[in-house]
Amino acid sequence: MLLAAVASGSVVADGPAHSELGSETFAQTDVDADRIVLALALQADGSATWEVSYRVELATENETAAFEQLQSDIEANTSTYLSAFRDRMDRTAGTAENATGRSMAIENLTVETDTEQLQGYGTVTYRFQWTNFAATDGDTIQAGDALAGFFLEEDSRLTVSWPDGYEADSVSPEPDERRDQTVVWQGPIEFGADGPQVVASPASSFPTLAVVVAAGLVIGIGIGAWKRRTRDKSGGDEQPASGAETDTEPSEDTGPESEPEDALLSNEERVLRLLDERGGRVKQQEVATEFDWTDAKTSQVVKTLREDDEIDVFRLGRENVLVDPDESEL
Incomplete structure (x- = not known):
């Protein structure tokens, strides 16, 4: 079983021997990661842009002080942290290179830290490019073999996305979530010898539903204009004779006004509507997932609602929970 370097910093093997990849990022401090988020974006040429958070x-104050010290240390010794992380990733890519037969490299490695006050956590994020991460067959991308035996630990998440204009032909094993151009797995999960498999290829060239609808609207407008011109030329303004039947049909717009589309709602209104649909309570992470927002954007929207007294927020374990003030017992 391979324990991914980016998740734990070490490799353990049941089969062929693999070299130890050393200690994880936080081993140099008293701060341990409570959650690891791995996100990789596949490119058409088979490379992948990685983000490891x-x-x-x-x-507590001690945890905050320890993370602030870590931030200062990373800022003062950036090259040291990058070098240690690069060594582990180079060994990981080397193992994958031997297994797949594709030449691989880790490029454009960076590291940064951030503190999210509202959600109460700090992050250390590494970003890099992994060349030839996925196999390509013409325009088809076949990802997964570079992570053979990958094991995603508890409190960890892996997201894989594919390029614009592509669609997923197959995904294995079944992900926990499916979003536009993205699939998500939540740990713990062992992917097996094939790794987390995603096969994507260019989307069909057939007209999309939006194009068909737009064409129908254009044709409908043209027909309507032609009918108006024809009616005007034939004296269409004449009133029907007394007692004559008319073709007027009752309006279909007598019902209640339809619910506004998401595009017409502000971000705050979308959150309030979701809160109402969920019975007055919803986890902040569920809001981010529902609208495919970043944590930073979600936090900003929640902060605005909180300052406007539209919602209450309280901690439940490691998560924030949004509550309708009318339902809150705070």
Whole structure:
């Protein structure tokens, strides 16, 4: 079983021997990651842009002080942290290179830290490019073999996305979530010898529903204009004779006004509507997932609603829960 370097910093093997990849990012401090988020974006040429975020809960003053010290240390010794992380990733890519037969490299490695006050956690995020991560067959991308035996630990998440204009032909094993151009797995999960498999290819060239609808509207407008011109030429303004039947049909717009589309709602209104649909309570992470928002954007929207007294927010374990003030017992 392969324990991914980006998740735990070490490799353990049941089969062929693999080299140890050393300690994980936070081993040099007293701060341990409470959650690891792995996100990779596949490219058409088979490379993948990776983002590895180590999230640390800042529930106490000591934890906050320790993370601030870590931030200062990373800022003062950036090259040291990048070098240690690169060594582990180079070994991981080397193992995958031997297994797949594709030449691979880790490029454009960066590291940054951030503190999310509202959600109460700090993050250390590494970003890099992994060349030839996926196999390509013409325009088809076949990802997964570079992570053979990958094991996603508890409190970890893996997201895989594919390029614009592509669609997923197959995904294995079944992901926990499916979003536009993205699939998500939540740990713990062992992917097996094939790794997390995603096969994507260019979307069909047939007209989309939106194009068909737009064409129908254009044709409908043209027919309507032609009918008006024809009616005007034939004296269409004449009133029907007394007692004559008319073709007027009752309006279909007598019902209640339809619910506004999401595009017409502000971000705050969308959250309030979701809160109402969920019975007055919803986890902040569920809001981010529902609208496919980043944590930073979600936090900003929640902060605005909180300042406007539209919602109450309280902590439940490591998560924030949004509550309708009318339902809140705070």
